[in-house]
Amino acid sequence: MRTVAVPQRLSFGTLMVEPAIVLAPMAGVTDTVFRRVIRDLSGCGLIMTEFTSSHGIVANHAKPSAKPRRSPFNYLHFEPDEHPIVAQLFGSDPAVLADAARVVEDLGFDGVDMNFGCPVKKVVKCNGGSGLLRDLPLVERILKAVRSAVSIPFTCKFRTGWDDSSIVVAQMGRLAEDCGLQGVSLHGRTRQQGYAGEADWDRIAELKQAVRIPVVGNGDVFSPEDCVRMFRHTGCDGVMIGRAASTNPWIFRQIQQYLRTGSYQLASERQRYELLMRYYRLLRDDAGKISGSPLGKMKQFATYFTRGMRNGAQLRKQVHRAASPAEVLACVDACFEEHLERAA
Numbered sequence: 001m002r003t004v005a006v007p008q009r010l011s012f013g014t015l016m017v018e019p020a021i022v023l024a025p026m027a028g029v030t031d032t033v034f035r036r037v038i039r040d041l042s043g044c045g046l047i048m049t050e051f052t053s054s055h056g057i058v059a060n061h062a063k064p065s066a067k068p069r070r071s072p073f074n075y076l077h078f079e080p081d082e083h084p085i086v087a088q089l090f091g092s093d094p095a096v097l098a099d100a101a102r103v104v105e106d107l108g109f110d111g112v113d114m115n116f117g118c119p120v121k122k123v124v125k126c127n128g129g130s131g132l133l134r135d136l137p138l139v140e141r142i143l144k145a146v147r148s149a150v151s152i153p154f155t156c157k158f159r160t161g162w163d164d165s166s167i168v169v170a171q172m173g174r175l176a177e178d179c180g181l182q183g184v185s186l187h188g189r190t191r192q193q194g195y196a197g198e199a200d201w202d203r204i205a206e207l208k209q210a211v212r213i214p215v216v217g218n219g220d221v222f223s224p225e226d227c228v229r230m231f232r233h234t235g236c237d238g239v240m241i242g243r244a245a246s247t248n249p250w251i252f253r254q255i256q257q258y259l260r261t262g263s264y265q266l267a268s269e270r271q272r273y274e275l276l277m278r279y280y281r282l283l284r285d286d287a288g289k290i291s292g293s294p295l296g297k298m299k300q301f302a303t304y305f306t307r308g309m310r311n312g313a314q315l316r317k318q319v320h321r322a323a324s325p326a327e328v329l330a331c332v333d334a335c336f337e338e339h340l341e342r343a344a
């Protein structure tokens, strides 16, 4: 393991990311409500939207009155306290992506990110997400088209390759740099791997060696110790955290505490309860600004935020049977009341 200092900040061109820790884009998770929960807890330098279809943006932008219920503009909704925030796009048509990036710029985002990592069949079948890793000439056309369409910082996020026999880490990094992107993020798995096995952090180190623009490492950071290990192992400029943030949104704050003091506090049951209630309040107020049903989101986050808690499994079972937001609240209240009384 190399002994490199952990960077305090990084900049994607004019976009300063401080601390150098990024919330990963996660479809179905990182909507405006969740992102504001993360912002409130502090310690995260940059947040990103869920990936958003460039075709959807362009089609709905042309006909705003025809917005469907799951409008792409719900994915792009953000509040002023979310800055700095980057919108992530997916698609495979350079002209459409360029138009969508212009919309993103007009909406006031601090940057735009291009998705070359999504492994989902529906996306890959249309040559989007990680499907593009098999067609680097098309990647180049996309990067050039988007770069010349907007002046906000532009980054991309990719996997290591389609499979083990077609690793494109250095080629993708150099393409991004040559096309004028301000940074790259790498999830150290191939498309074929899905989420199996371990993220290969050596590939992140390889990318860092291949380019001069900032490199953000991603994959399997589940604790502050992992985060420091990733910085040291790869020499990366920033670390991006996905799944761990959805069950432990305190991880960003814990990382800062760990860097300062060498130790960190786990969230108490009261903090978990208060966080869940805060999430529910925001959800109630802003249900119209997210995609998906509020009841579904309540259940989803009751599950996430009680992971690792005593009797959490019992709560999750009850919550899943609930038929209304009021029933979910009643289950959560009853479960935490019992716990908090016991802890008092």
Ligand SMILES: Cc1cc2nc3c(=O)[nH]c(=O)nc-3n(C[C@H](O)[C@H](O)[C@H](O)COP(=O)(O)O)c2cc1C
Pocket (backbone or CB within 6 Å): 024, 025, 026, 027, 028, 029, 049, 050, 051, 088, 115, 117, 118, 157, 187, 218, 219, 220, 221, 240, 241, 242, 243, 244
């Ligand atoms: C539920 C879920 C949704 C995701 N959606 C996106 C997405 O919209 N765009 C993207 O680039 N990656 C997406 N990812 C991948 C994550 O951003 C990240 O690369 C991956 O989870 C590895 O990081 P981790 O080990 O910290 O979770 C998603 C991952 C999960 C678990």
